[in-house]
Amino acid sequence: MRLTAQMFLTLDGVYQGPGAPEEDGSGGFTQGGWLVPFFEGELGTFIDSVFGEVDAFLLGRNTYEIFAASWPNSTDPNDVVAAKLNTLPKYVASASLPSADWHNSQILSGDVVAAVTELKKQPGRELQLHGSGALVQSLLDAGLVDTLRLIVAPVVLGNGRRLLAEGRTPTRFALTEVRSTPTGVTIQVLDRVGEPEYGTIEVE
Secondary structure, eight states: EEEEEEEEETTTOSSOSSSSSTTTOOOOOOOOTTTTGOOOOHHHEEEEHHHHHEEEEEEEEHHHHHHHHGGGGGOTTOOOHHHHHHHEEEEEOOOOOOOOOSEEEEESSSOHHHHHHTTTTTTSEEEESSSSSHHHHHHTTTOOOOEEEEEEEEEOSSSOOOOTTTTTOOOEEEEEEEOOOOOOOOEEEEEEEOOOOOOOOOOO
């Protein structure tokens, strides 16, 4: 399977708490719910198309607990996101989660990089990461993320946890798709290529 990471980001790279004010206030973050004013039909259609490609999920503990508290309550058979999340395998990267009771969930408590390397060898389409910024960072640094889908809202927050902060492993990506929504959200799909290339701009 290919490992894909889907991330909601602000212009200044913050991924923390996009969906609700109370979603994630760690570190004193008070600007949760910043994505909501920009979410509309076209973005929803794109999200549904992404979930149409998934065969298994990989989640960090916080994202898993947020999802597990809400998505099992959604039983609409026409809801693509709920149907996939409630039925497909879910792997939770956590050394502290005591149990994972949501249907078809399994805890990865050991070497996560090694475990994900093995998961990627399984047949299927996409092993999808949603949210879980710290986990995405670790797997980006390990060279295991094949595709990034960055959903960038036109807002600057000035604080909060950032996805591509200083210290990330240098990596080059190829932009394979870009689009925008009526509310100004840009969607960038990038495939990992390898190490960056460098050169000198010649001035004639």
